[in-house]
Amino acid sequence: MGCITSKNLVVEDSREEDLRTKLTSCSKRETSEMNVSRLSSSKRVEGVRERDKLFDGVDMKASLLDKNASGSVLLYDYDGDQNGKKKMEKPELTILNHPGLGRIPKASEGEQVVAGWPTWLSSAAGEAIEGLIPRSANTFERFFKIGQGTYSSVYKARDLTNQKIVALKRVRFDSLDPESVKFMAREILVLRRLDHPNVIKLEGLITSQTSRSLYLVFEYMEHDLTGLSSDPDIKFSEPQIKCYMQQLLSGLDHCHSRGVLHRDIKGSNLLIDNNGILKIADWGLATFFDSHHSVPMTSRVVTLWYRPPELLLGASHYGVAVDLWSTGCILGELYSGRPILPGKTEVEQLHKIFKLCGSPSEDYWFKLRLRHSTAFRPPHHYRRCIAETFKECPSVAVKLMETLLSVEPVHRRTAATALKSEFFSSEPLACDPSTLPKYPPCKEIDSKLRDEAMKRQQEDAGGKERKVGSGVRQEKEPRAFVSSKDNTKSHIQFQQGQHLSSSKSRSGLLNPHREPVSGFLVFPHKQSEDVKERDIYFTRHSKKPSFSGPLAPGSDWEVGERPPVSNKVNLSKIPGSAASRSSLSRDQKEKPVPLWPQKPIQDGHGSRGRNIHSSGPLLVSANNMDEMLKERDRKFQEYSRRARIEKSKGEKVYAKQ
Numbered sequence: 001m002g003c004i005t006s007k008n009l010v011v012e013d014s015r016e017e018d019l020r021t022k023l024t025s026c027s028k029r030e031t032s033e034m035n036v037s038r039l040s041s042s043k044r045v046e047g048v049r050e051r052d053k054l055f056d057g058v059d060m061k062a063s064l065l066d067k068n069a070s071g072s073v074l075l076y077d078y079d080g081d082q083n084g085k086k087k088m089e090k091p092e093l094t095i096l097n098h099p100g101l102g103r104i105p106k107a108s109e110g111e112q113v114v115a116g117w118p119t120w121l122s123s124a125a126g127e128a129i130e131g132l133i134p135r136s137a138n139t140f141e142r143f144f145k146i147g148q149g150t151y152s153s154v155y156k157a158r159d160l161t162n163q164k165i166v167a168l169k170r171v172r173f174d175s176l177d178p179e180s181v182k183f184m185a186r187e188i189l190v191l192r193r194l195d196h197p198n199v200i201k202l203e204g205l206i207t208s209q210t211s212r213s214l215y216l217v218f219e220y221m222e223h224d225l226t227g228l229s230s231d232p233d234i235k236f237s238e239p240q241i242k243c244y245m246q247q248l249l250s251g252l253d254h255c256h257s258r259g260v261l262h263r264d265i266k267g268s269n270l271l272i273d274n275n276g277i278l279k280i281a282d283w284g285l286a287t288f289f290d291s292h293h294s295v296p297m298t299s300r301v302v303t304l305w306y307r308p309p310e311l312l313l314g315a316s317h318y319g320v321a322v323d324l325w326s327t328g329c330i331l332g333e334l335y336s337g338r339p340i341l342p343g344k345t346e347v348e349q350l351h352k353i354f355k356l357c358g359s360p361s362e363d364y365w366f367k368l369r370l371r372h373s374t375a376f377r378p379p380h381h382y383r384r385c386i387a388e389t390f391k392e393c394p395s396v397a398v399k400l401m402e403t404l405l406s407v408e409p410v411h412r413r414t415a416a417t418a419l420k421s422e423f424f425s426s427e428p429l430a431c432d433p434s435t436l437p438k439y440p441p442c443k444e445i446d447s448k449l450r451d452e453a454m455k456r457q458q459e460d461a462g463g464k465e466r467k468v469g470s471g472v473r474q475e476k477e478p479r480a481f482v483s484s485k486d487n488t489k490s491h492i493q494f495q496q497g498q499h500l501s502s503s504k505s506r507s508g509l510l511n512p513h514r515e516p517v518s519g520f521l522v523f524p525h526k527q528s529e530d531v532k533e534r535d536i537y538f539t540r541h542s543k544k545p546s547f548s549g550p551l552a553p554g555s556d557w558e559v560g561e562r563p564p565v566s567n568k569v570n571l572s573k574i575p576g577s578a579a580s581r582s583s584l585s586r587d588q589k590e591k592p593v594p595l596w597p598q599k600p601i602q603d604g605h606g607s608r609g610r611n612i613h614s615s616g617p618l619l620v621s622a623n624n625m626d627e628m629l630k631e632r633d634r635k636f637q638e639y640s641r642r643a644r645i646e647k648s649k650g651e652k653v654y655a656k657q
């Protein structure tokens with residue numbers, strides 16, 4: 001973080017050593033104006049000790065050191081009022097590494113257990129729950145499943161204390177493995193750090209001393225951007241696109257200014273409520289970052305279609321630019337009605353990027369300094385063709401796209417500069433969210449359930465339908481496309497949404513995964529559930545790694561495309577677009593580029609079949625998260641080495657594309 005330059009400061013780290021180094025490097029004049037303390041009265045004694053250690057040798061008038069709920073150390077201005085401190089409204093942010101997400105002192109651990117937290121949580125990730133009281137499951141009435149993520153199941157529910165409709169996210173982790181618990185708890189820490197109208201709000205946590213599961217309570221959001229934009233009946237207006245983009249960038253600006261990278265910006269993580277308010281959700285891959293990029297991070301993040309080139313090339317020092325790239329992809333998607341860079345493998349993804357954004361300069365490869373990155377250089381030069389590809393879009397939108405989709409990360413600038421761009425200041429202006437149309441439910445899961453309903457209808461029609469002939473059958477056949485929700489799965493959606501009218505049939509259909517959950521009203525207690533969930537978790541994760549995107553050539557990920565949206569940009573111009581392939585069968589679809597080794601590799605976590613190039617953190621046991629991520633990067637380098645061996649073979653295929 002460098003030296004403290006202002007008394008208005010939040011130091012995003014609780015590690016004493018770092019703090020001491022930073023703080024003692026400040027001039028006495030600066031630090032003497034600071035007041036340092038800890039808020040929590042229960043830890044006052046410890047706070048004094050910590051303060052003394054931190055400010056040893058620094059001449060301070062009075063000090064107030066506050067450690068907030070998420071483990072940050074906050075420095076307050078002393079204004080001599082009766083409380084002796086005043087939190088700065090907009091503290092100047094200086095970011096250090098993230099607090100260790102580790103153990104808290106034994107005494108506090110005990111306090112947390114008394115407060116109702118299970119020991120596996122307070123001992124592995126006490127900082128994440130500091131200052132909170134767990135909610136009891138029986139104060140919620142759980143309805144049905146509304147979302148399914150890689151690491152979670154999400155349910156609609158009612159908070160019986162205030163009758164508010166909420167979303168309960170049951171996070172999947174292994175409560176017996178502290179690393180797994182820490183990994184899960186990072187989402188809680190991040191969410192507690194953020195407070196913005198365009199960031200989903202964590203309203204509470206549900207668990208109990210005896211429980212092995214954890215639910216995150218969120219405000220309920222009716223839609224997601226993928227669901228809306230993939231609905232052929234919905235066409236976004238220019239002011240509407242601006243409105244969503246403005247909200248997305250405002251939310252991002254907030255999280256970046258608080259030292260957080262989201263690292264999985266995509267349409268299905270942008271939730272929208274019935275008032276048109278967009279909120280960035282799914283902070284499971286988010287991390288605290290160092291503004292000087294000095295702390296290495298994993299490059300195995302961001303869903304493939306939204307992943308910037310530097311991450312595809314294995315960069316481990318990166319910053320806000322990764323989220324801005326994904327935002328550029330979203331902007332293109334809002335205009336074109338489909339993902340603009342739908343690669344099936346990392347190699348193909350890079351290729352699509354270079355075809356649209358141009359080959360990087362010599363300087364780029366030099367600056368990247370990644371030993372194996374040259375293996376990914378396109379064999380011939382590509383001209384940048386964003387303007388040409390999106391020529392039907394307003395020029396101000398293209399201009400912003402050009403910035404956000406810069407191959408050079410630094411040229412993407414920041415969310416704050418994007419918000420000041422001509423895109424937002426030129427007519428037509430962004431509309432007010434409240435003026436946006438109210439949509440029927442059209443989340444990804446709604447489309448899945450519509451499919452199931454249709455399938456059942458077809459099955460019921462059975463022989464009769466078959467007799468009618470292929471023409472009728474084809475009309476009913478759903479059109480396949482891949483949702484950007486989760487590139488690891490393909491799913492099918494009707495081209496024409498068929499909304500279920502009867503609430504009875506709807507709830508039945510909307511809850512095909514209804515599982516009993518201990519403690520919740522309506523559902524009886526079932527002891528074996530956690531065990532079952534753990535088994536599912538282990539079965540899943542021992543056979544197949546968790547993905548944040550599809551990576552492995554030769555993996556079992558299948559790709560389809562969204563149906564073409566005729567009233568939007570000329571999609572045939574978009575590199576890699578498959579406007580004409582919206583209803584292709586599996587066999588007709590492009591095969592992944594076989595640049596990578598095809599054989600399964602034993603990677604120390606058991607055989608994972610062909611899915612060796614996993615993306616996103618694995619929930620495996622390791623000494624700590626960093627080690628785990630480093631190990632993954634090491635493996636990636638090993639794969640790169642193998643890739644080079646196969647290079648001659650791969651280059652031929654690459655050149656053919």
Ligand SMILES: Nc1ncnc2c1ncn2[C@@H]1O[C@H](COP(=O)(O)OP(=O)(O)OP(=O)(O)O)[C@@H](O)[C@H]1O
Nearest residue numbers: 147148149150151152154167218219220221282284
């Ligand atoms: N607050 C909410 N209100 C309504 N629906 C929600 C809410 N939060 C999540 N969902 C739904 O649940 C789905 C899964 O949630 P989320 O993306 O947070 O889980 P995840 O396991 O982290 O997913 P991923 O596989 O993308 O990492 C979302 O795509 C969304 O449709």
